[in-house]
Amino acid sequence: MIRNEELEQILETIDLQNDAPAQEPMRQYYFIKKAREIVAEESSKRGRPLTANEQTFGCQMNAKDSEKLIGILENIGFEMIDDESADLVFYNTCTVRDNANQRVYGRLGLVHSMKKKNPHKKIALCGCMMQEPTVIEKIQKSYSFVDLIFGTHNIYKFAELIVAMYSSDRMIIDIWKDTDKIVEDLPTERKFPFKSGVNIMYGCNNFCSYCIVPYVRGRERSRNPKDIIREIEKIVADGVVEVMLLGQNVNSYGKTLDEPMSFAQLLQEVEKIDGLERIRFMTSHPKDLSDELIQVMKHSKKICRHLHLPLQAGSTKILTAMNRRYTKEQYLELAHKIRREIPDISITTDIIVGFPGETAEDVNETIEVVKEVQYDNAFTFIYSKRTGTPAAAMPNPTTDEEIKENFDRLLKVVQETARNRVGRLMGEVHSALVEEQNEHDPTLVSGRLSNNTIVHFPGNTSLIGKIVDVRLVEAHGFYYIGEMT
Ligand code: 5AD
Ligand code: SF4
Numbered sequence: 001m002i003r004n005e006e007l008e009q010i011l012e013t014i015d016l017q018n019d020a021p022a023q024e025p026m027r028q029y030y031f032i033k034k035a036r037e038i039v040a041e042e043s044s045k046r047g048r049p050l051t052a053n054e055q056t057f058g059c060q061m062n063a064k065d066s067e068k069l070i071g072i073l074e075n076i077g078f079e080m081i082d083d084e085s086a087d088l089v090f091y092n093t094c095t096v097r098d099n100a101n102q103r104v105y106g107r108l109g110l111v112h113s114m115k116k117k118n119p120h121k122k123i124a125l126c127g128c129m130m131q132e133p134t135v136i137e138k139i140q141k142s143y144s145f146v147d148l149i150f151g152t153h154n155i156y157k158f159a160e161l162i163v164a165m166y167s168s169d170r171m172i173i174d175i176w177k178d179t180d181k182i183v184e185d186l187p188t189e190r191k192f193p194f195k196s197g198v199n200i201m202y203g204c205n206n207f208c209s210y211c212i213v214p215y216v217r218g219r220e221r222s223r224n225p226k227d228i229i230r231e232i233e234k235i236v237a238d239g240v241v242e243v244m245l246l247g248q249n250v251n252s253y254g255k256t257l258d259e260p261m262s263f264a265q266l267l268q269e270v271e272k273i274d275g276l277e278r279i280r281f282m283t284s285h286p287k288d289l290s291d292e293l294i295q296v297m298k299h300s301k302k303i304c305r306h307l308h309l310p311l312q313a314g315s316t317k318i319l320t321a322m323n324r325r326y327t328k329e330q331y332l333e334l335a336h337k338i339r340r341e342i343p344d345i346s347i348t349t350d351i352i353v354g355f356p357g358e359t360a361e362d363v364n365e366t367i368e369v370v371k372e373v374q375y376d377n378a379f380t381f382i383y384s385k386r387t388g389t390p391a392a393a394m395p396n397p398t399t400d401e402e403i404k405e406n407f408d409r410l411l412k413v414v415q416e417t418a419r420n421r422v423g424r425l426m427g428e429v430h431s432a433l434v435e436e437q438n439e440h441d442p443t444l445v446s447g448r449l450s451n452n453t454i455v456h457f458p459g460n461t462s463l464i465g466k467i468v469d470v471r472l473v474e475a476h477g478f479y480y481i482g483e484m485t
Pocket of ligand 1: 312350386
């Protein structure tokens with residue numbers, strides 16, 4: 001990221017009469033300046049500021065990308081608004097399961113009718129779904145009113161792409177298969193002033209057989225630790241107290257660096273940053289979770305007492321077919337070790353039901369693991385076939401009804417376990433980072449405990465962004481009601 005004052009100084013030195021420089025990020029600074037001219041001209045034609053709207057689907061990685069895109073839009077003069085009637089709408093898409101794709105097509109239908117009434121309206125599509133060639137073909141054929149399409153590897157070029165879009169009547173498509181490039185020092189927006197996601201790596205090399213992510217996010221590459229630390233220092237100076245380190249598989253951080261470094265070592269560096277109070281991270285792959293990491297977490301004052309440890313399935317047969325590279329026993333041993341070393345930690349997970357060949361007995365094994373690990377929460381998904389993945393070619397004799405039954409059986413156990421588990425802190429005092437005013441009751445604010453559980457308690461908006469001590473007085477399923485001490 002770059003601060004506004006720094007960027008303004010650089011922009012002053014850029015002469016738009018010259019050709020755009022080839023070197024990044026200078027090239028994007030050039031296009032930011034150029035895009036500002038275009039946006040200013042368009043707004044003076046209309047006698048009002050140009051507006052933009054973002055629609056983000058999918059995971060935290062996508063949410064973080066959207067903040068970067070909004071950062072560019074605001075910088076070049078767009079006013080962000082909450083509804084899709086804006087002059088420019090961008091959809092940052094997800095393709096991890098088919099229902100995410102279907103939602104995007106639904107939205108495109110809606111926005112098409114808006115565009116018919118306002119021909120100046122621009123529609124941009126980006127994100128994981130755009131990395132699939134069949135999707136691009138479909139959009140070209142059936143959604144030809146879309147103005148701009150780009151993927152996951154070139155979001156840093158957004159200013160350049162906006163200039164291209166406003167300079168052409170044709171659909172602009174810029175999709176890269178992969179990249180080893182990481183462009184630093186671009187402007188970005190932050191949704192919350194007090195907490196922020198920070199990318200530490202991009203892509204994934206695991207190739208779980210059901211998963212499309214390695215195909216749409218490319219090969220694993222780690223950000224330089226110095227850049228990560230510099231970014232966190234800057235945002236902490238701006239008021240951030242909690243960071244979430246983001247990567248598809250944070251436990252393999254650092255392997256691709258010129259000077260390799262482990263994730264546990266990176267955490268120790270982040271811990272040293274003065275003024276930073278809390279560190280979270282997402283997502284851990286069980287096969288790479290080291291003893292070193294467990295020890296660093298155990299002794300840390302800042303790393304939150306929460307670990308998201310995707311199980312995906314509890315039967316070793318299915319885990320093998322999924323190419324997860326651990327057995328049920330190895331997963332359980334790891335979970336027990338973590339609980340032994342860090343007793344107050346909460347463990348959450350992701351589980352897929354209905355992977356090809358999964359039987360009711362296999363799901364019973366998943367249920368056994370849920371009961372044994374006692375997850376604080378588990379996100380359960382029905383398997384969705386993704387074209388191009390190895391699992392898409394595997395036959396599945398299990399019927400949809402059987403899958404639904406298995407899913408419901410698992411969900412029931414997940415909910416019971418989570419309810420018991422979350423209630424265990426009743427009566428205790430814990431620190432909570434206050435995140436927002438309660439949506440339903442304005443006399444309450446909502447905060448998050450170190451272990452990621454939500455607590456609602458009486459308080460006003462001046463508390464937002466502060467870490468306060470709260471006594472947990474009532475347990476309600478997945479959250480607490482509390483009072484400040
Ligand atoms: N079908 C269903 N769920 C999936 N996930 C990833 N790929 C699929 C798929 N093809 C789930 C996994 C992952 C989470 C982000 O999404 O559980 O951890
Ligand atoms: Fe995130 Fe994966 Fe969806 Fe992309 S496909 S938005 S990486 S969950």
